[in-house]
Amino acid sequence: MRLDELLVQVIEPSRVQRHIIVDALRQLGIEQIETFDSAAPALTRMSIMKPDIVMSSMHLPDITGTELVTRMRQQPELSEITFLLVSSETHYRYLEPIRQAGAIAILPKPFSRNDLMRALQSTMHYIGDKLREEEDEFFEDMSVLVVDDSGMSRKFVHQILKSAGIENVVEAKDGAEALQFLEERMFDLIISDYNMPNIDGLELVEHIRNYSSQPTVPVMMITSEQNESRLAAIQNAGVSALCSKPLSYDMMKQLIQQLVADRDL
Structure with a gap:
């Protein structure tokens, strides 16, 4: 799987931060990007068009990133979507449930190009191996x-x-x-x-x-x-x-x- 084949959903209430994240993704060659400023419309869209990756902020207008990934994991059709948290949050109370729910990466704000690239490469390998027909x-x-x-x-x-x-x-x-x-x-x-x-x-x-x-x-x-x-x-x-x-x-x-x-x- 190539980067330009990925569908990435970005959920970020700040217009400035959305622009930063989208720009970083495009610089790495990702072309299919959908953006949302809150969780509810993003969840609705996921049920129609399932993304390969969800990149979300921790603090959203309607729910937290923790609640978002928990809801995703509780729905069979959304449970295997790769989740990346993008947040400056450091409090254990917020981050531990995200870790427990299975975020594949927690990217700080601001994140570096290398941080994002490592997370995306790992995600591509994960998705590619899932689609592999021959067993290792x-x-x-x-x-x-x-x-x-x-x-x-x-x-x-x-x-x-x-x-x-x-x-x-x-x-x-x-x-x-x-x-x-x-x-x-x-x-x-x-x-x-x-x-x-x-x-x-x-x-x-x-x-x-x-x-x-x-x-x-x-x-x-x-x-x-x-x-x-x-x-x-x-x-x-x-x-x-x-x-x-x-x-x-x-x-x-x-x-x-x-x-x-x-x-x-």
């Missing part, structure tokens, strides 16, 4: 356990794995349920959230490494955690890779290849 032999037989208490996050990770060609995916709503699955079957990779009820990501990794029948299985931890001591504890517990939210499709795919290939050596 590296991924087709892989079995992956996804662990997250957020149903939207599990679904988004599942979509990323499916686009990469991984069909054999099991979902667990927390660490306790994940341990039950680990007793029943073998996995090539575990992708887990950090903050979860009952048994969190750190406790899950510690149990896998010390008490399970699969102590060497690669574990990728997905987290928006910023506390350095907690991150150090995760690494010390034996996590194979730490991946921050929002998830980059290219980074996820590359990490999966590296983790599983290294295990086979």
